[in-house]
Amino acid sequence: xxxxxxxxxxxxxxxxxxxxxxxxxxxxxxxxxxxxxxxxxxxxxxxxxxxxxxxxxxxxxxxxxxxxxxxxxxxxxxxxxxxxxxxxxxxxxxxxxxxxxxxxxxxxxxxxxxxxxxxxxxxxxxxxxxxxxxxxxxxxxxxxxxxxxxxxxxxxxxxxxxxxxxxxxxxxxxxxxxxxxxxxxxxxxxxxxxxxxxxxxxxxxxxxxxxxxxxxxxxxxxxxxxxxxxxxxxxxxxxxxxxxxxxxxxxxxxxxxxxxxxxxxx
Numbered sequence: 001x002x003x004x005x006x007x008x009x010x011x012x013x014x015x016x017x018x019x020x021x022x023x024x025x026x027x028x029x030x031x032x033x034x035x036x037x038x039x040x041x042x043x044x045x046x047x048x049x050x051x052x053x054x055x056x057x058x059x060x061x062x063x064x065x066x067x068x069x070x071x072x073x074x075x076x077x078x079x080x081x082x083x084x085x086x087x088x089x090x091x092x093x094x095x096x097x098x099x100x101x102x103x104x105x106x107x108x109x110x111x112x113x114x115x116x117x118x119x120x121x122x123x124x125x126x127x128x129x130x131x132x133x134x135x136x137x138x139x140x141x142x143x144x145x146x147x148x149x150x151x152x153x154x155x156x157x158x159x160x161x162x163x164x165x166x167x168x169x170x171x172x173x174x175x176x177x178x179x180x181x182x183x184x185x186x187x188x189x190x191x192x193x194x195x196x197x198x199x200x201x202x203x204x205x206x207x208x209x210x211x212x213x214x215x216x217x218x219x220x221x222x223x224x225x226x227x228x229x230x231x232x233x234x235x236x237x238x239x240x241x242x243x244x245x246x247x248x249x250x251x252x253x254x255x256x257x258x259x260x261x262x263x264x265x266x
Contacts, residue, residue, distance in 0.1 A: 056212040063196035064189035072106040076236035085126035132180035141170040
């Protein structure tokens with residue numbers, strides 16, 4: 001009887017011990033999992049990398065020629081924006097891209113492409129207005145007026161008269177500007193940009209490319225664009241710094257022979 005009682009009194013201690021072991025093992029497993037998960041995520045992440053959403057193919061439609069461009073035509077890095085003057089997101093992006101242009105100057109080539117969306121009733125006319133101003137060398141002045149005052153003219157039924165005020169403000173011959181707006185050359189430039197954008201399957205604005213690679217919209221910030229441009233400038237600098245490969249003996253002999261060969265021309 002005493003042995004049975006002794007056995008029964010030891011049973012709870014065994015159960016408690018088993019429970020403690022389970023709790024300790026469970027806590028250790030959870031701790032190990034929490035430590036390993038971040039390491040795995042960190043290994044898969046690539047900080048600062050830009051996903052290649054799209055790349056401009058060499059055979060893409062050229063767009064308006066010459067394009068509306070700021071910076072240097074020989075710059076190693078090209079930033080190309082497709083935008084709609086009536087698009088609110090493009091209006092918000094405008095000061096960002098102005099800051100990028102100011103920061104890099106001639107170190108980049110910045111190209112603006114007209115891409116008026118059909119959902120905006122005044123956007124095509126606004127693009128033509130900017131191109132007509134460009135025919136007097138004032139594209140970027142009108143470009144700035146349209147984006148800076150977007151909310152004003154977008155809501156005004158007499159928007160053309162508002163634009164005429166901008167034309168006068170930036171020093172245009174207003175009557176010539178109006179005639180150019182009605183002519184084919186300004187519209188043809190807008191249509192050429194539209195053709196390029198459609199050829200690239202663009203359907204939203206703003207869409208920005210840096211060296212033919214599309215920039216994800218969340219990265220269209222001063223910091224995001226700066227990271228990409230700096231990386232492209234560094235890559236270009238490293239490529240230019242590589243020494244040229246020495247000419248082979250075979251190449252040198254061929255050059256000498258062709259230079260010494262008699263001419264057949266008379």
